[in-house]
Amino acid sequence: MKPIALADWLQQWLNTGSGEPAYRQLYRLLRQAILDGRLPSGVRLPSSRELARDLSIARNTVIQVYEQLAIEGYVHAASGKGTFVEDTSQDTVDSASSAAWGDHAQATGESNRGLSMRGRRLMDRLGFSRRQYGAFMAGLPDVAEFPAKAWLRIQNKHWRSSPGRLLSYAAAGGYPPLRQAISAYLNSSRSVNSKAEQVVVTTGIHQALDVATRLLCEIGDTVWIEDPSYWGLRNLLISSGLNVEPIPVDGEGIRPSQRDLRRPPRLIVVTPSHQYPLGMVMSLARRRMLLDYARKHGCWIVEDDYDSDFRYESRPLPSLQGLDSAGQVLYVGSFSKTMYPGLRIGYMVVPERIAPAFASAVAELYREGQMMTQSVTAEFVREGYLSSHVRRVRNLYAQRRALLIDAIRSHYQDSLDIIGDEAGLHLVLALPDHVDDVEICRQAFDRGIMVRPLSDYYLIKPRMRRGLLLGYAQVQQEQIGPAFRILASVLDAHIAEGQHPAPGVSAPAGRT
Ligand SMILES: Cc1ncc(COP(=O)(O)O)c(C=O)c1O
Structure with missing residues (x-):
C-alpha cells in the first residue's frame, strides 16, 4: 500500500466520535494492516509529520504509535531513512496455510472484493469443513446413537396437544x-x-x-x-x-x-x-x-x-x-x-x-x-432422557477411545505422545517439530481420512506445536483400526522424511 493509499484507508476507519482514543485506533489499524499483509514487510511508513497532517491528528499521537509498534517488533526505525514494516511472518500463522487443508470452503480473492476488512479477515482463515462426518473428524458425537424413538414420541405428543x-x-x-x-x-x-x-x-x-x-x-x-x-x-x-x-x-x-x-x-x-x-x-x-x-x-x-x-x-x-x-x-x-x-x-x-x-x-x-x-x-x-443417553454414549466413546489408543500404540509404541485423551470426543497425536501437519491432513483427506492439524489452532507461530486432532466418538469400532492404518501410511512417510538416518543407523523403533 502506498503512503497516500494508507492514509486514505486509515481515514475510512478512524472514528473520532467512537470514544476510543485516536492513539488506540491508529495502533490497532496499523498492527492489523501489518498482520494481514496489507502493509508487507519492507514497506516504508509515511513520516509521522505526513501521516498526522493527512489524518488531522496530533503528530505526537503518530510518533507514540510508531514507537509502540517498534517495541512490539512490527516496525523498525532506520535512522535518517524512516520507519519500515518488519517481517512478521515468523510470528503469526500464515493465513493461507490455515485455509488450505481439507475441502472447506475456499473464499477466492475475487469473491472477497467488496467485503469489509472484517469480512476479509474472516474469509482469510476459514476453518469449517463441508464434510461433517467420517474418521477422524473432531468434535462430532455419534448422531446414529441418538434415541430418536424417545424423541419422536415426545415430539408427536407435543404436536398433537x-x-x-x-x-x-x-x-x-x-x-x-x-x-x-x-x-x-x-x-x-x-x-x-x-x-x-x-x-x-x-x-x-x-x-x-x-x-x-x-x-x-x-x-x-x-x-x-x-x-x-x-x-x-x-x-x-x-x-x-x-x-x-x-x-x-x-x-x-x-x-x-x-x-x-x-x-x-x-x-x-x-x-x-x-x-x-x-x-x-x-x-x-x-x-x-x-x-x-x-x-x-x-x-x-x-x-x-x-x-x-x-x-x-x-x-x-x-x-x-x-x-x-x-x-x-x-x-x-x-x-x-x-x-x-x-x-x-x-x-x-x-x-x-x-x-x-x-x-x-x-x-x-x-x-x-x-x-x-x-x-x-x-x-x-x-x-432424564438426556442423562441416560449421555451415560450410555460415554461408555461407547470410552471403548472407541481405547481402540484408537491401541491402534496408535501398536503402530508407534511410545514414540509419539497422545495428549488430552482423558475427556471429550477427540485426542491429539503429537508429532515431531519437523513434520508438516497441514500437509499430512491434506494428503490424508485425499485418502478419505479427515484430521485437523494442531498447528492450525495457534495464532502465534513460535508457540506452535505439530500434531493431529483425531475425533473418535463417531467412528464405528470396526473402522478405527483400518482408518488409522491409512492415516499411519501417510504419517510414516512424513516422519521418516525429516529423520534422514545416516547409513547404517536405523530409525527409532516404530517410526518407519
Ligand atoms: C471449543 C468449542 N467451543 C464451541 C464449539 C461450538 O459449539 P456449538 O455447536 O454449540 O456452537 C465447538 C465445536 O466443536 C468447540 O469445539
Whole structure:
C-alpha cells in the first residue's frame, strides 16, 4: 500500500466520535494492516509529520504509535531513512496455510472484493469443513446413537396437544420450561449456580459468544483467547472487530504473562474443563487467579463448556461459574455434543443483573423461534432422557477411545505422545517439530481420512506445536483400526522424511 493509499484507508476507519482514543485506533489499524499483509514487510511508513497532517491528528499521537509498534517488533526505525514494516511472518500463522487443508470452503480473492476488512479477515482463515462426518473428524458425537424413538414420541405428543402457541416466535430468552430444565440440569451435573431466569437459550455456543460480544464489548476492545484455541470462536471474535490477544496455555490452562496482566482485556474466553484442543483442565489456583483478576479489573469471562459431560477417567469437573461470587462469568454450552450438533440449541447462564438484557437482545437480534423443538428438548432433559443417553454414549466413546489408543500404540509404541485423551470426543497425536501437519491432513483427506492439524489452532507461530486432532466418538469400532492404518501410511512417510538416518543407523523403533 502506498503512503497516500494508507492514509486514505486509515481515514475510512478512524472514528473520532467512537470514544476510543485516536492513539488506540491508529495502533490497532496499523498492527492489523501489518498482520494481514496489507502493509508487507519492507514497506516504508509515511513520516509521522505526513501521516498526522493527512489524518488531522496530533503528530505526537503518530510518533507514540510508531514507537509502540517498534517495541512490539512490527516496525523498525532506520535512522535518517524512516520507519519500515518488519517481517512478521515468523510470528503469526500464515493465513493461507490455515485455509488450505481439507475441502472447506475456499473464499477466492475475487469473491472477497467488496467485503469489509472484517469480512476479509474472516474469509482469510476459514476453518469449517463441508464434510461433517467420517474418521477422524473432531468434535462430532455419534448422531446414529441418538434415541430418536424417545424423541419422536415426545415430539408427536407435543404436536398433537396444542402446537399453536409453539409455532410462533419464541418468548425472549427461550421457552420458559426449557430454561428451567437447563438450569436444573447444569446445577446438578456441572455445579453451575443458576436460576431459570439467568438461562438464555441460543442456537449454540457461537451465537452465545456473538451476543456476548455485542452487549459487552466495543469494537476494538481487547479479548483474550487461549492459544491454541477453537477456530470457530476465534474467527467469530476477529470478525466482530475485536482486538484478539492470543494468550499462551500451560498444564494449568491459560497463562497470561506479567505484560498481559498489565493490560486488562474486556473479555476473556476460556475452556477451563477441557482446554480446546489440548485437553488440560484449568487448575483451581489458576481459576482463582482468573476470577480475582476479572473482579479487580472489571473483565468479563466467558466459560466455554462445550464437551465436559464426556470425561472417562474421573468425574466431570465443577464449572468455573460455580466458583464466581462476583458475577463476572458467563457460562456457555450447548446440546451439540450431548444430543446432536444439527439441533442447534445452546444456552448461556448470565449473571443475574444482565440476564434480562441478554434475553431481550437474543429476541431482538435473531428473532427467536424453534419453540416446538425447545419444548421437546425441555421434556427430553427434564424426564432424564438426556442423562441416560449421555451415560450410555460415554461408555461407547470410552471403548472407541481405547481402540484408537491401541491402534496408535501398536503402530508407534511410545514414540509419539497422545495428549488430552482423558475427556471429550477427540485426542491429539503429537508429532515431531519437523513434520508438516497441514500437509499430512491434506494428503490424508485425499485418502478419505479427515484430521485437523494442531498447528492450525495457534495464532502465534513460535508457540506452535505439530500434531493431529483425531475425533473418535463417531467412528464405528470396526473402522478405527483400518482408518488409522491409512492415516499411519501417510504419517510414516512424513516422519521418516525429516529423520534422514545416516547409513547404517536405523530409525527409532516404530517410526518407519
Ligand atoms: C471449543 C468449542 N467451543 C464451541 C464449539 C461450538 O459449539 P456449538 O455447536 O454449540 O456452537 C465447538 C465445536 O466443536 C468447540 O469445539
